[in-house]
Amino acid sequence: MAGWLVKSEPNTYSFEDLQRDGRTVWDGVRNNAAALHLKAMKAGDEVLFYHSQEGLAVVGIARVSREAFPDATDPSGRFVAVELEPVRPLARPVTLAEMKANPALSEMAMLRQSRLSVSPVRPEEWRAILGMAG
C-alpha cells in the first residue's frame, strides 16, 4: 500500500470541499513527473492532502477510489486523472515549517522539489507526519 501527497490551493479546492463532495476527480495535472505518480497510484492507496499558498500544511487524509484514467480536461490525451475520496482530517494540521524542521523528512520528495504537485511518501515519512499530527 503506497502513500502519496497531493497539493491543492484551498481557495480552489480544499480538503473541506472534498469532505463535502464525498469524492472528486483529481485532474488538471500537466507535469510529467506528477503524472507518473498519478499513474502509479492504486485503488486504496492513501494520500496526504496538502494546502498550498494558504495554510501551508497537510490537513487531511484521502484515498484513491479510482485508479488512473484519461484526463477528460486534457485535449492531447497524454495526461491522466484519478478519483479521490476523503478518509479523515488530521487531528492537527502538520505545517510545512514543521515538516522542514523534522530530520526524518529531509529526503521527502515534496520538500526536495517544492513545485511537484503529486509526490510519493515513504512509509517512515508517513508515520512521522501522522505522529506530528498527534
Added chain:
DNA sequence: GCCAACGTTGGC
C-alpha cells in the same frame, strides 16, 4: 509582490 526552481517552447 518578489524571486527561485523548474518545465516548456521555439529559433537556430
Added chain:
DNA sequence: GCCAACGTTGGC
C-alpha cells in the same frame, strides 16, 4: 539537439 526566453508554481 542545444539553449535562451518565457510561463507557472509556490514559499517567503
